[in-house]
Amino acid sequence: MHPLLAPVTRTVYTVIRTGTARRPDVHLLNALLKQAAAAATT
Numbered sequence: 001m002h003p004l005l006a007p008v009t010r011t012v013y014t015v016i017r018t019g020t021a022r023r024p025d026v027h028l029l030n031a032l033l034k035q036a037a038a039a040a041t042t
Contacts (some may be wrong), residue, residue, distance in 0.1 A: 012033065014033065
């Protein structure tokens with residue numbers, strides 16, 4: 001394997017419909033995505 005000259009980055013967005021913003025499962029998924037992204041950057 002060859003090292004990359006520049007780090008690879010990406011931006012991930014989530015979109016939530018207005019009527020589903022208060023659903024616990026939507027908040028859980030968003031929290032898990034944030035946690036996975038934080039773990040990937042360390």
